[in-house]
Amino acid sequence: MGGTEHLTVRREGATLVLTLNRPDARNALSLAMLVGLYDGWVEADEDDEVRSIVLTGAGGAFCAGMDLKALAGQGMEGERHRHRLEADPDLHWKAMLRHHRPRKPVVAAVEGHCVAGGTEILQGTDIRVAGESATFGLFEVRRGLFPIGGSTVRLQRQIPRTHALEMLLTGRPYSAREAAAIGLVGHVVPDGTALDRALEIAEQINACGPLAVEAVKASVYETAEMTEADGLAAELKRGWPIFDTADAKEGARAFAQKRPPAYKRA
Template structure:
């Protein structure tokens, strides 16, 4: 694919995707979403890639959806509704990330607002530079979160805090986001990518099938009763008994050497 809005680079054992629209504060248009989806699809089928780092160029991580593409023409309201549900790449991006099989780490410097914060929330972990700012300002514009924010945010920080942030539309600092457990780590300004790379390196050193199945068990289990979640975990755990990586991991442990996992 000819990447115009993003920079896609394989670094060691992971993929880094940079949203590269600094003049638009890295807002996402259809082209941007299509490029991210393409990069993610290719990475998902590449055994040499164990994680994804998502970041932004310039002063922002991402400030949401590019409003210039959001046109509602007279008499076409329900046509747009169908596009939103079935064909718009921007909407598909938010849904797709919730089922992605490899860890996604968002490295945030600067602003993560509206859909930009929602994009980070449908990933797995957030690392923020000290100067990062977070917020969902939609209510100030007569709108509401549309990229899953009313669902992902309360699941992460609880209903009361989620309602406060959404209903007031206020921005919070990286330190406050850490206090709310919205982010995993806060670094010095400009060091978020470095910390995300450290996490990716640690993840990629482990068995990729184990990472994939534990990710699925955690994500799906959050919406299950405890007994159902434990049953799902047990089934997933049993599958690993038949993997080459289990044999390699146990052999490496006995032989006191680093394992060479293959993802099989």
């Protein structure tokens, strides 16, 4: 199991939990964190025992955005990982889910600050839970910067454009309740319980057929920008093969026998 000094990895049953672990800096993104994140996505994709991923942050924060000094590898914190970025200049975008989409569902558990790069990573996750005191926002324009992690493209596809533009152009903070009202997050829970709720959702996913879950996720994303006719055709190509799997037959048998299914990814 991977991980770095700024990214911890652990298993909770069939869920891989990735924790941004730099609490003294509100989990600002460092090179060590990005390397750990990317390796975590790859580990989840390659391990058939992993059925879902939960992404969270340590110390009561999710992520306060990019730490440019640490990303540049200045100082001991980043230098030991510099060779990874040199070998794959796209690694940081893959880590932030800009240029990579895990095939397993990703549930975000947000407490505290989830701003700038934190809100950008959030847009690459599939299901989102926030503590009541969580704060969201894309602050880049306030600093004369551009939210280049994908937000000018993705945000308007995930929430109404008027809300996307307000978030992008004002750079103001959003409360968890406001984020839920505009559709950026799906659940608001008492502070300190976001991870528990995310793990509950992940466990519900884990109880489903893994081939079906992965095919459904893939279909949702690949058809998002298609016409309805093209999307429906693509859905059939994804969906019909699932009915011929041993897992599909096991699901039907388990239902008839009134027992939990034992899926084998086959």
